Amino acid sequence: MTTKISFRDVVKTYPMREGTFTALDHVSLDIADQEFVTVVGPSGCGKSTLMSMAAGLVEPSSGEVLVDGDPVSGPGPDRGVIFQQYALFPWLSVRKNVEFGLKLADIPGAERRRRAERAIELVGLSDFADALPKTLSGGMKQRCAIARAYAVNPKVLLMDEPFGALDALTRVQLQDQLLHTWSQEQRTVMFITHDVDEAVYLARRVIVMAARPGRVQQIIDVDLPYPRTEEIRLSPEFGRIRNEVWHSVYHQAPAA
């Protein structure tokens, strides 16, 4: 498998009143093409910062981030980003939100409508295509944001705690839907979360990070087949991996 995203010796420091704060301390990580990776860790471990670097929204202090072997220099439509706060344009309908990126890519009208339609259908929002975001529930808003990211056909999906603000039930539904969408159109997914169950259920590999300074603590393979089902979620094997991740997240030795 070829490497899609590569973090090489990435450091991120922020100046403080006294000295500097190290958000990420020499992080190296490779994510394979079409791989679904989740990143989990306590708050302050720099997991969102790491993702923002791949998105091109944050620059590393040193080290480099490569996508397809090219250094990242700013955001671009080849990498779709999904934010926890949905970030839908509230003055645009679901359809117009989804078409936003397609318009920027100068896709002509008919083709644009067709692709938007398809992305909206993929996330099951066809009945709400002309609704404004304010009339949607949190789960529907996030599905719209996923459709908007999918519509421009990015090679990489970067998701920053996308289901963090949703209730537990909606969260599970959206996890299944995301996996379903992903199985139909496989992309490289880097999914940030603080929910251990979610991390294990979605990923082929779970990256566990530690805080102060932010670093990779452990990488845990999830040897469970796709499609993931309720049966898998309730299986002893899932429980075993979940325990391993849980332990790695919640019983971290302090940094030397």
Added chain:
Amino acid sequence: MTAISAPQRKAAGRAEGRRPRRSIALNLVAVVIGLAVWTLLASVGVQGMPGPAEVAARAGELIADGTLALDALASLRRVLLGFLLGTLLAVPVGFLMGWYATARGLLEPYVQFFRTIPPLAIIPLAIVLMGIGEVPKVFVIFLASFLSSVVATFQGVVDVDKTLINAARVLGASDRTIFLKVVVPASTPFILVGMRVGLGSAWGTLVAAELIAAQEGLGFRMQQAQLYYDLSTIFVGLIAIGVLGLLMDRLLLLAERRLTDWQERR
């Protein structure tokens, strides 16, 4: 999913849009009580105080001989001209200040300084520099509405949700696109609120501006009436100013509702 079906949503929207009958009834009761108190005050003989009937009669006269329409038109023309010019300048200046740190650094001291000076205090200067024609009157109104609108626009641009800007950037938007497609629509609610405040201050400056050797206008008419102890005419002027101000505010409010219907209201 907790989605409500479309017809339900529509019904909910209609109920929200209409004010409950009870509250309208209470408003009417308040008006009736106000008129009664006014009548009472006039009848127990507060010196020279006309009652509602006298004022209504005087209003009839002023409407019949066209004076009221002429005055209202003159005042409206000044207010609208000053307000339009003020807003027209305030919106681009506010955007510049919100978007470019350099523009903010250069302009903010002036905006903040002039904001602390009541526009009426500019009148003596305006008379000396601009004479006693229409120009100083419109200028003072212009200044009042400009200063209210510019701060609101600037604040609106500064307060645009950074996540929305990032969302546009990751979809490949250029700075220009982000400005036109994200910053402008996102700050529209602020601009419209600024315009309402601006219209309020424009209207509030009117009467004083008409102190500057006016020949017509609601403020001028009230001045004249004061000289002749004609309280009824003053009351007619006051009520006309109130009604016109309310009408314009409601019109802007309507525009605001239309244009920013997408906002989540809590």
